Amino acid sequence: DVKVTQSSRYLVKRTGEKVFLECVQDMDHENMFWYRQDPGLGLRLIYFSYDVKMKEKGDIPEGYSVSREKKERFSLILESASTNQTSMYLCASNPGGGFANEQFFGPGTRLTVL
Amino acid sequence: KNQVEQSPQSLIILEGKNCTLQCNYTVSPFSNLRWYKQDTGRGPVSLTIMTFSENTKSNGRYTATLDADTKQSSLHITASQLSDSASYICVVSAAGGSYIPTFGRGTSLIVHP
Numbered sequence: 001d002v003k004v005t006q007s008s009r010y011l012v013k014r015t016g017e018k019v020f021l022e023c024v025q026d027m028d029h030e031n032m033f034w035y036r037q038d039p040g041l042g043l044r045l046i047y048f049s050y051d052v053k054m055k056e057k058g059d060i061p062e063g064y065s066v067s068r069e070k071k072e073r074f075s076l077i078l079e080s081a082s083t084n085q086t087s088m089y090l091c092a093s094n095p096g097g098g099f100a101n102e103q104f105f106g107p108g109t110r111l112t113v114l
Numbered sequence: 115k116n117q118v119e120q121s122p123q124s125l126i127i128l129e130g131k132n133c134t135l136q137c138n139y140t141v142s143p144f145s146n147l148r149w150y151k152q153d154t155g156r157g158p159v160s161l162t163i164m165t166f167s168e169n170t171k172s173n174g175r176y177t178a179t180l181d182a183d184t185k186q187s188s189l190h191i192t193a194s195q196l197s198d199s200a201s202y203i204c205v206v207s208a209a210g211g212s213y214i215p216t217f218g219r220g221t222s223l224i225v226h227p
Contacts, residue, residue, distance in 0.1 A: 004157070042203065042219040043158075058214060090157050099215045100145055100207050105157025 003027070004106035006091055012112045019078040021109050023091030030096040032074035033103060034058075034066060036087040043090065049074055050098075081113045116141040118206050118218035126224045131194055135221045137187040137204035145209040149178055149189050152201040152220070161189070161202075191223075199225045 007022035025032065033048040035058075045058030047066040055066050063085060067075045074093075078085055088110050092103040118139045127133050139147070146165050150158035162173045164180040164187060171178050175198075177190045191198055204218040 040219060043217040045214055092157070098210075099213065102148070102160045102163065103158075105159070107156055 004091055004093055004104050006089075006106040006109050008109050009107065010110050010112075012114065013078075013081050014114055015082060017078075017081050017113075019081050019111065019113075021076040021078075021089055021091075021111070023074045023076070023093075023106055024072055025074075025093040025104070026072065027093070027095070027104075028071065029093035029104075030071075031094050031098070032068065033092040034064075034074065034076045035090045035092065036060070037090055037108070038087050046076065081111075083113050085111065086113045087111060116206070116208065116216045118204055118216045120202075120204050120218040120221050122221060123219070124222040124224070126226060127194055129194060129196060129225050129227050133191050133194060133223065135189045135191075135202050135223070137189070137206075137218055139185050139187070139204070139206045139216070141185075141206040141208050141216050143209040144182060144185075145207040147178075147180060147187050148205045148207070148215075149176075149187075150203040150205060152203060154200070158203055194225045196225050196227060199223060 004025045034046045035043045037043050049055050049068045065077045088108050090108045091106040094101045094103045121136045148163045149161045152158040162171050162178045175192045180187045201220040201222050203220045205215050207215040
């Protein structure tokens with residue numbers, strides 16, 4: 001079974017803090033993705049990565065950065081957290097083929113920025 | 115602009131009843147349409163994928179249909195169970211593999227005993 005794990009299920013941070021969300025997959029997948037999910041808006045893509053040290057912007061990259069130093073790990077960074085970044089963050093991976101193939105999602109991190 | 119619209123936004127049914135969820139899209143050129151199920155507090159899990167040439171595909175009590183001409187898909191759930199309570203998300207991908215797919219906002223289904 002594919003397993004995608006995220007470092008925290010719940011996280012509470014203060015405005016202005018630097019926040020790291022970690023995601024690890026154990027199936028040697030090429031592609032990894034970060035989404036945020038908000039009520040009424042659905043899933044929106046923040047960043048994705050096709051390979052180590054490679055990153056591409058998604059639909060809403062502003063205020064975020066990412067890091068992929070190892071194939072199995074994809075980190076989402078909020079350089080200076082703001083209240084409008086309070087959301088559910090979901091990480092996903094797939095073996096390749098871009099977005100056409102099934103994505104395997106982690107359980108999500110619910111981030112609250114006060 | 116590519117769009118995916120799902121209806122209804124929410125649905126409440128009694129255990130054992132059937133229901134149908136709708137997904138209309140404007141994504142072009144079409145590659146595939148995928149239905150995901152997302153249980154509360156969990157990430158989405160793929161239920162089924164539909165390609166251009168497929169009209170119907172089943173996965174247990176879940177049956178997806180696709181009408182590529184009218185750009186509509188439906189997800190039919192037969193003999194609902196309490197465990198079917200979840201959000202169902204329709205995702206449509208454009209041809210090319212490199213295009214970011216378009217996500218619907220989901221239908222929230224609640225199954226009552």
